[in-house]
Structures are given as structure tokens and as C-alpha cells.
Amino acid sequence: xxxxxxxxxxxxxxxxxxxxxxxxxxxxxxxxxxxxxxxxxxxxxxxxxxxxxxxxxxxxxxxxxxxxxxxxxxxxxxxxxxxxxxxxxxxxxxxxxxxxxxxxxxxxxxxxxxxxxxxxxxxxxxxxxxxxxxxxxxxxxxxxxxxx
Amino acid sequence: xxxxxxxxxxxxxxxxxxxxxxxxxxxxxxxxxxxxxxxxxxxxxxxxxxxxxxxxxxx
Numbered sequence: 001x002x003x004x005x006x007x008x009x010x011x012x013x014x015x016x017x018x019x020x021x022x023x024x025x026x027x028x029x030x031x032x033x034x035x036x037x038x039x040x041x042x043x044x045x046x047x048x049x050x051x052x053x054x055x056x057x058x059x060x061x062x063x064x065x066x067x068x069x070x071x072x073x074x075x076x077x078x079x080x081x082x083x084x085x086x087x088x089x090x091x092x093x094x095x096x097x098x099x100x101x102x103x104x105x106x107x108x109x110x111x112x113x114x115x116x117x118x119x120x121x122x123x124x125x126x127x128x129x130x131x132x133x134x135x136x137x138x139x140x141x142x143x144x145x146x147x148x
Numbered sequence: 149x150x151x152x153x154x155x156x157x158x159x160x161x162x163x164x165x166x167x168x169x170x171x172x173x174x175x176x177x178x179x180x181x182x183x184x185x186x187x188x189x190x191x192x193x194x195x196x197x198x199x200x201x202x203x204x205x206x207x
Contacts, residue, residue, distance in 0.1 A: 048171050055167040062160060065150035115149075118157045125161070129168040136172035145175060 025141040032137040034095045036130045039137030052133050060097045060126035068119025069108045070101070087120075093127030093134075155195070162191030 032039025037052035071087030074080055091098050108116070139145040152160065170184020 051167055051171055055164040059161070059164045062150060062164075066152075066157075067149055114154065115151050115157075118152075122157075122161065125165065129165060132168060132172045 020141060020143055025138060028137045028141045029134055032134040033093070033130070036095070036097070036126075036133060039134065040140075043137060043140050045140075056094075056126050056130050056133065057097060059122050059129065060094055063119045063122030063126060064101065064106070066115050066119030066122065067108050067111065068116060068121070068123045069110060070098070070106070070123065071120075087124050090124035090127035090131075093131045094123070095130065098127070155199075158195045159192070162188055162195065166191060 028039040028042045030039075031042050035053070036056035037049035039049075040046075040052060041049035070091050071084050073088045074084040110116075136145070166184050166187035169187045170180045173187075174180045174183045
């Protein structure tokens, strides 16, 4: 006698899974912007958070130690506009690191020399790396990336 | 003031950037480690090749 097998319930693909509420997605994104790694800590990934904090804050602080410059948005020719607005956006992505540095009055003029220039790039790149961390936190919070 | 040489600054950048890229770029810890090492290797290779190109270009 052949037993009729029970039909399996259809598997829900990730796209069909209910999306977390927007209110659950905003805190990790905001935290990730404010403090590098804080979004991952909020999402219960403490080791990733620690590594992100060490890497991003380390790069930012190394940039400050090299007396890198913060960008101020300026308009002019296309190159100046893109460079200064892009750099300013990168600086802003550092969140509280940038805000605290500005509030404490850090200011650095353009100085000739490779080390200062490296410092400026370190600060901007720390911001863009934090942007990657923010996007990652958003993807985890919104269920677009599997937890591992 | 922290004054690293060109090579030290580049290696520091490569180390920190590849750590972040490894964490956000893959979904499992094993893949993260591999991808981080992969990125770091390519950073170092690019530093080596571009360094020699600039050295040879300057004569």
C-alpha cells in the first residue's frame, strides 16, 4: 500500500518573508552612523562591532594624528565642487567622531607635505568605510542579509 | 605628530580597510576571513606594483 505523503508547506523565500518594521531598522542605522560599529552591537554582533570600531576609529585617529584636514564644501569649478562636497560628505559619515572633532575646535590649514595629505585621506576614507558599515547594519536589520 | 613613511601609511590603510571590507563583504566568518585576507593581499600587491612603476617612471 502506498501512503500518500503529506504535501510540504511551500517554503518562504527571503523576498516573501515579512519585512521588519521601519522603526526596527532606524535605530541600528542611526547608531552605526553615530558610533562606528554601534549598529552591529545593537544587532547583537559584538565582535564585528569591536573590529569595526577599532578599524574605523583607528583610521580616523591616525588621520588626525597626521594632522589631516577636514573638508569645507566650496563651489567653484567642477573639480573643486566634487572634491570638497565629496570630502565633506566623507567627513560627515564619521558621525560623532567628526562632530566631536569639530566641536572641540580642530582646525588644520592646507599644509604642504605628503603626511598631512595622507591624514586628510585617512579621515575621509574612515567615513566611507563607516558608510559601508551603515549599509551593512541596514541590510542586517531589514533582513536582506542572513545572520551568521 | 604621527609621521609614517609612504609604505607604513599604505600598509596601515590596507590593514584597516581590508578588515572593514572583510566584515561587511561576506556573510559567514570563514568567508569574511578569506575575503579580508584577499583584499589585503591585493592592496599589498597594488602598493608593490604601483611603487615600482613610480620608481621606474621617475628614473
